[in-house]
Amino acid sequence: MKQIHRDLYVATTTPRLIDVPDLPCLMLDGSGAPSGEPYLDAVAALYGVAYAVRAELKPVMTYSVAPLEGLWDGDPDDLSSMRWTALIPQPARVDAALVERAVETVRRKRPGTRLDGLRLGTMSEGRSAQILHKGPFAEEPATVKTLMEFITGQGLSLAGRHHEIYLSDFRRAAPEKLRTIIRYPVR
Missing domain, CATH: 3.20.80.10 (Regulatory factor, effector binding domain)
Incomplete structure (x- = not known):
């Protein structure tokens, strides 16, 4: 999947819009x-x-x-x-x-x-905004806030559930080394 839909698994700490296929x-x-x-x-x-x-x-x-x-x-x-x-x-x-x-x-x-x-x-999200969160899950609210400011700044609103993609295995990695993509479908 990562080979076919590479752009879905690449994120930075700067929010961006992407199109997620079904x-x-x-x-x-x-x-x-x-x-x-x-x-x-x-x-x-x-x-x-x-x-x-x-x-x-x-x-x-x-x-x-x-x-x-x-x-x-x-x-x-x-x-x-x-x-x-x-x-x-x-x-x-x-x-x-x-x-x-x-x-x-x-x-x-x-x-x-x-x-x-x-x-x-089938997961159907379409147009979405995403950002990379680095570190423990407990520190995600600040990253989510940055993403929400980006979404509203684009004149968009939420159109789906809070979505996390775990690039690190949270069962094995130290909390400070976790990498998680946070994504929201938008309209």
């Missing part, structure tokens, strides 16, 4: 804090299925699994109130039958992985 994605919905068990289980399930899909497609195409992304809404001051959709974009040739086979592979290889609700869906 993208097929593995998706799982939930609620609660991003550090909570439901979210971490969703991340594990998505990666398991994404790698199983890639393994099945390996004879016909090679690609890197795209970064984890999240669509968020709720009160950022009360993380337990957050509603989210965790997702990983997929190549265009991925279909529901392939995803179902990949889910069954993960079920066999990793019993206990919570796969209920995992689906292949």
Whole structure:
């Protein structure tokens, strides 16, 4: 995905407008804090299925699994109130039958992985504004403020959910080394 849609994964600390095409994605919905068990289980399930899909497609195409992304809404001051959709974009040739086979592979290889609700869906954002946030998630409000000022300065308004693209693995990287693209669809 990063090879095909390179501009979607390149951002700087200066906000900019981009056009996001409709993208097929593995998706799982939930609620609660991003550090909570439901979210971490969703991340594990998505990666398991994404790698199983890639393994099945390996004879016909090679690609890197795209970064984890999240669509968020709720009160950022009360993380337990957050509603989210965790997702990983997929190549265009991925279909529901392939995803179902990949889910069954993960079920066999990793019993206990919570796969209920995992689906292949389409993320549709279109015109969007994005910015790169460097550092801990707790420091994101200042970056979001910069992005919001840019959006209003362009005479635009929000047209979708808060979107984060995790360029760093938050489970492994030190908080000060995290790199996250923050994106909002606009109109």
